[in-house]
Amino acid sequence: MGKTLIVAEKPSQAREYATALGVRGKGDGYLENEHYVITWCYGHLLELERPEAYMDLNRVGKRWSLSRLPVLPSLNQFRRVVKSGAVKQYQVIQRWLKSLDIETVICGTDADREGQLLFQEVWDASLCTKPLSRLWISSLTTAAIREGMERLRSADSVAGLAAAGNGRAYADWDFGMNLTEGFTSLFGSFDAVRKKPNVISIGRVQTPTLALIVEREWEIERFISQPYYEVRAEFATTQGDYPGKWFDPSEESKRITSSQDAEDIVGKTQGKQGKISKMEQKDVQEPAPLLFDLTSLTIAASKKYGLSAEKVLQLAQSLYEKKAITYPRTDCAYLSEDLVPKLPEHLKAVRHEPYTNLVDEAGHLGVPKGKRVINTITAHHAIIPTTEKVAVERLNFEEKKLYDLIVRRFLAVWFPPARYHQTDVVTEVEGESFRTKGKVLLSLGWKKVYGSDELDEGAVRKSKKKDDSEQADDENATLPPLSKGEDVRTKHVYSVEKTTKPPKRYTQGDLLKAMEGAGKQIDDEVLRQQIKGKGLGTVATRPAIIESLIDRGYILQEQKALKPTEKGAELIRIIKERLPQAQLLISAEMTGQMEFNLSKVEKGELTIGRYMADVEEAIGLIIEELRSFEQKHGKLPLALAPTIQVKGVGKGKEKEAKTAQKKPKKVQHSAQADGVEKDTIKGVASKGHAEGLGTCPKCGGDVIEGQKGFGCARWREGCRFVLWKTPICGKELTPNQIKSLLKKGKTPLIKGFKSKSGKSFAAYLIWDNQIEAKLKFEFEKK
Template identity: 60%
Template sequence: MGKTLIIAEKPSQAREYAKTLGVKGKGEGYFENDDYIISWCIGHLFELKPPETYMDLFKVGKRWGIHRLPVLPQLGEFQYELKPSTLKQYNVLQRLLKSQEVRQVICGTDADREGQLLFQEVWDTLGSKKPLFRLWISSLTQEAIREGMSKLRPFHEVEGLAQAGYGRSYGDWDFGMNLTEGFTALFGSFDPVRKKPNVISIGRVQTPTLALVVEREWAIQNFVPVSYVELEAEFESAKGCYKGKWFDKDRLASHGQTKEAEKDQETDRDKHILDLERGKAILAKVQGRPGKVCSVKDKESTEPHPLLFDLTSLTVTASKRYGFGAEKVLKIAQSLYEKKAITYPRTDCNYLPPDMLPKLKSHLKALEQGPFEQWAKEALDRPLPKGKRVINEITAHHAIIPTTERIAQNLSPDEQKIWEMIVLRFLSTWFPPARYAEREIITVVEDEFFLTKEKTLLEPGWKRVEKTGKHSEDSAPKLPSLSQEERVGTRSCQVLQKETKPPKRYTQGDLIKAMEGAGKEVEDETLRRQLKGKGLGTVATRGAIIENLLTRGYILQQQKVLVPTEKGMELIRLIKERLPRAQLLISAEMTGQMEYELAQVERGEIPLSRYMEKVEQAVRGIIEELRHYEATHGKKPLAFAPQKQGTQGRKSKSNQESRSQEPHAPKTDKAKDGKESSASASGDSLGTCPSCGGGVEEREKGYGCQNWKKGCPFILWKNPICGKVLTPAQVKSLLKKGRTNLIKGFRSKNGKNFAAYLVWENPSSGKLKFEFERNNPTKPG
């Protein structure tokens, strides 16, 4: 009758399948019994070959350059090579797939696009014709595996998923390989600190994500604070004192609603609606004067439980609560999934499907232990959570919830934190909304209006379980009991001088949200659902994209926030100001649209060929623009990455979409004619040599005089100065003005950051010294 071969994504997954199906026999690279053979892939066994595979190197040479590009293999022409580290397991799979003993095959890799792709690469390479089915499950519990095995999907249902996987892989290769070589050939140079080329890495998702961080930094740098004042009065009644804030009565009259008037008030601050002079005039007008209560409104409001976690909201919450990076959250969640503690984590859905309702109590019963026993028992006595905030339309995978397994205390401290977050969020859905009493009072003094608001917690509801609400909420009202037309006195009044604040830098959680919303930080749940599928990257890859930006020196992690490096800012400025056709690389909307089109490929709505046509058209256009730039302007090296990159100097291994798609770094040997490499020097004069009056040019290891053969000794070495290496623009300013512009990001021996100018100490010898701002004379510690 033959056996069924199940191919898992990794050994740990295969072990769970074997345990559930009673497969106890073990061979080299597989488990086996009379009915099943269970083997695994160890992630991607193959990788796409480099661009040189498709080149005639005798004609174009081995050195990176625009003349070698573009390289755009057609569908069916992309070539793979087996990773040396996976050869042994590949041979196992090859033998099993060709075995006469195997009658049918089940793809049991992770139920997502990347999981499908890594299986598909093996399947298509070996060309097996055996009957093929898909195991589609959301957890690794025995119950879920058995149910999935009883409902195997025919392969044609996931053909679109496989095509989208190939589209992601091929499209990222086209962008990454071609544009990284093209940008590096024009804007790269030799990094003397690392003693290797300064590669200018470009990626379909990576580059627009970098643009989000850079543009936020520019908004902060260019922010001009607007001064405004708030007027706060304290009123005295027979029943007690209370405070109120002034607001524009005309706007109240035009809108008729204090909530809308208050929103307009926030906007009007930028327009100097209440400046200092007017604030002082109102203060003098109302100080010590009698007033009256002209409106008292009481109402009740409710706050429903938060939505269940998807990977994005889990990352955002863990980032705020514990300072965890996006890649760390995914790694912890994946570990919890493999330990059968939670359902599949790489999901972009906050809901559960209707067919899960009968099973939910079994998930609760697994929590009747330890710190959650009280809440689980209470929840079991409550009705099932059938509301649309829990049961709703889902995507490929439902929300992250705890499984039906009782979890032994074998979790690491970080795993415990993430698991408890998921458990408490799940438990909160069984409890009613929190109830509040809201009171709004409008007081008028001398025809000036003051607003007082109070929100009192009446019933905590779900907040008893998950303490995500305000911990300072008080169930006791503080405002005195007032009535309309009641007379009050103005006990005191003060003008509070304030300034508008610049936008905040992104945390990793904030950036993940911005990536999900195609560059927009979307709070509204309905709008978030509409934008799903049109963001930068996928829910499973965004953390790795951020990790790559850190690793490649485009951004730095400082405390909880992300800051772009000089290299990152110069790249985005170059694209925005000098390369109009390449601006699609930094368009979050354009990249989000491409992600949406991949989703259309997955659903079978458009063919893969149409997606690839758009990719190829974009790559050709940018390469042509780079070719024109080279002919017009030559080569212009960008800044180096900082010496210490990010907080985790390691390459991401989580997903091929955001793994390095860079070609191998270009060689930096001298050319045969004895001139310096075109990637390490621009050859343009940056200014006048202070020693002999000749021109100063950039070289591989420094900025030197063009008259060096005549004996001029002038040179500015590219050695780091308190962690910063001089850029061509800074040298040009130094030669012209005798000082650089203000340079931020110097780092003292004590590890403190500081900003300073660099000025000449001895121009002819190239010696420099720091000069500090007069209004900020703090020197490095």
Template identity: 60%
Template structure:
């Protein structure tokens, strides 16, 4: 009788399969017994080859240029190469798949689109025709593996998933390879400080994510604070004192309809605030109404990867990629269920199993809560049991967590445990009181909130997310007369939007569909948005590595390079604006879902991808013919950047990062522009001006030329290479927005020479008024 070959995603997964199925024989690259052979991939064994593979290089040349593009292989013509260090394991898999001893094959890689793809690449490369089945599980416990083996899926059920995996891979390659070369040919240059090309990397998900951060930064730069006044009074009743804030009863209800509009209407200027204070100061008041109601706050939803990342970012400052790496490690240690999920719910068939998950948590510090939960009924309601996607929410497994968890792993695991425990407890109950006090026909609102029954909050208190009990109020009665003890006008001003943390950006990527007008696309983007739960952290890491973003403490800021790229696309390249819109990503995600369901052939999806790329390349070709080349700013030098720990080969990154990096290396020679490709002519000696680490200086500095433009901030802005180039050529920069005056007000101006030979500058405004030197 022949054997069954199971192919896992990586060795650790294969070991769990072997342990569960009693396969103890260890061979070179696989486990074996009389019934099973269990082998593994190492993440993706293959990668798509660079664009030069498809080019007639003697004809088009080795140098990156628009004339070499587009490169769009047809389906069936994409060429693969083995990744470095994977040839040995592929040879093992190839031998096993062709072995007459193997009767049937089970795909046991991670149960998602990318897991299916990395298996499919091997399967198709070997060309095996053996019977094929799919193992689909959500945890690596022995119970889950055995249940999955008893319910193997026929390969036809995941054929669409494999096609969608290829579509994602090919589409991202087409976008990344063509547009990175196209943008770099026009807007890249040689970085003399780093002694390497300044590659302008473009990605289907990476570029719109960068746009989110850049546009947030623009909103902050252009924000004009609005001063306003809040009037607060303190009242004395027979039972005690309390405070209230002035409000306009005529527009209070607008808060429920439009918070923003109501807030604007509630804002008082200083004169009106002082008028109210003078009017009510020391006057008696009357309590117009006292409203009491009881409210309930249900437990939070179980974690998906996004909500876990946001919570871990806020609580511990962990980056998105770090959270995924820790969660994946916990999954492989059988401590949690599959983490790469976008679902917050559990399926109905899991209900009978949930108490087994609880029993595994009978350890400090959870023992008392687990004991109470075990005596409670099974959790129900749509906040727990609901429609799921490919995988259910992240919960602890039925196995006791290993004792060898690292400190960071234990932090994430305990967050998941506490969130799981919350679903066994009733809602938190509050007594809410709303009091309206009237003085001289002016109304003041007071709100109080008292926690009556903590319910699940006694668990959540451990997570440090509770808001506490709220304001305690004295016993007050309707029509009671009170004394206005004091009243004051508090001067405040509106605040600009906050910069993104990694957790905030992950959430914004997931909800990018809010800005899409098409309702069908909005539904498709819900829970998906830009990228997938598995790739969003790596996308942010790519933006940091490629010099588009900087992280300062917990917040993300765009660099000059990132800002100039998005401004260029928004202002000069209308067709390329697809690259910074959630709509484009949503449309591609929607169509990939159609491919997965068998509603659209992969060929049609690729036709749409190719049409978009051809349009953008044609636009770049026109730009080159009419505008020429325009180098963007260099990425900033980051201390210790070269020491950043890279992912192992077994950790899956977006395809656009893997293949673009290799293609960029292939094209190094084509981008190594000569150092004499400088920014312009030195106004002091006529030499060439080049960018250095701390400023823009003359190449003849060794011969005594004093010209230098330092990279010191001028009213908050640092000169970019493009601005220096304009200054050297025209005597003035383009209009620069986002300068900040001493009082914090934003303004726009040109920079012009005051003394060109010494590099001194001054402002010029659009009405030609001259200002102080910059």
């Protein structure tokens, strides 16, 4: 009997399969025993060929221009080539797919659209006709893997998923390759500072996301602050005092816009007798927040710990691979009915400090079964702890933070709602009405999981000390015993001048909400679950889109706020004001509809051919519009991307020093579309010392010195970690400094840095983003 070949997404996943299935034999690029061969990809081993492969370059030339466009291969014309550095592993997979020793094949990549696509690419290239099955699991625990192997899905059941993956890849290629070349040839220029082209990158998801940020900035710029006035009062009763705020019963949202009107109310009511005209009291319940999907987890981690969207995804993936949590790239906040019997096992797995008492109490409360927990799911259920106990001490500091968020959110749904006693009081004085709201906590319920000082997005809000006048707004004023019809005395009335505030800039968390809602920032967590599928991108791709906008010089992040650069704003302005056909590129609704159409391809409700026909039609119209613009106006270079600054630590320190630790991009003749941009890492590890300087933060390999930088020795296998030798403020890093950085997280104190103003300074270099090899300064504490 022949063996079964399992193709995993990455080596770590393959090792978990091997452990669960008792596969111990090791080969070059695979694991093997008498029943199974387990091999792996490194993400996508293949990539779509560049546009030039479909052109007659002798006729159209090598220089980017509108005359070469559009390039729109038909579905059967798209060709893929093996990525640089992936040839060896690709050959291993192909050899096993074609081996006579293999009888059946199992796709064991991540159970999502991209996971299906990266397997489909190597499967289609092999022309293999052996029986194919799909392993579909939501965690990498031994129990989940074995259960999944007993319930394999047919290849036909995921054919739509593979088609949608190809549709996403082809559409991104068409948009990115054609329109990046088209816009760059018309609006690009040569960046003399960076000595490379100023590429005008266009992407199916990237560009409408940029438009959200730019249009928010325009709202802020156009905003004219208006003054308004609040009239507040303090009332006295025999049982105690309480605050109130004036309102108009006929139009509760009405504001006082005249200082004289406010003073008239103050004068009219000051010191006068009043009466409680309305008194409503009721008990209200606040249910536990929904379980986490990736977006809500990112928002919570961003608010509480300041983590970027990309960092949260990276940490969540690491926790998944360590079997601490279930599959993280999910857009669902519910669990399925068949998980109910297993929930006690998930609960038992987190019975360790600091959760022991909470787990014991939750166990006595019974398994949660309400619709806020058990409901219809999408491809994967909500993110929860797995059934395996986690060695928490083996998690790094940031992983522990994220794990804690997930565990506490999971524990919260076992507990009953928090209960409040809510009071609504209206006091009338000389015909003027004042409202007071009070809210008293009766039972903590699920809030016991967090404690009074914890902050969790959508859950517990940290209390802030406020005076009584401000508490009237916050619905938590402390009220003495009151009764309807009771007479009260107006102790003090005064007016407060306020001004209307402009909308706030997006944070990464806010932007994720807006992307999920196709431009509409929806705060209601249940409503967000109901509109899944029409957002910008997917939960897995949105963090990378935000990072790419920063990397390509379209936006900046200042503290937590995202704001557009001149380059980003100019691109959106020219599309919005002068390119009507191209406006679909900045339409969140249109891009959301395309994402929704991809889900229809996945379900078999729309053919990939019809989907691509719509894409091609839109691109053809935009290219024609660019040609017309060029004929009328000629070329119109947009602003260059700004110089990136390293932010210093501590007051009075030099904060103007430029960082050179961003990877050089090969941009000439390179369309930087969503999902197609690729950094080249030539020269790293090609020459120089072969001595290992430390452990690669990205894949665990050795970091060695190359001709142009300090890079991972596994770069041929796909690892792109590299610290370039480009001088930072006049100083080039040495091997010993790199050793210290990799081992301790910081270099020794380096003297002789030169700031932009020419001032010399000393500083340590520490990680700003370890995985992306980005550094920042840390100054000596004096």
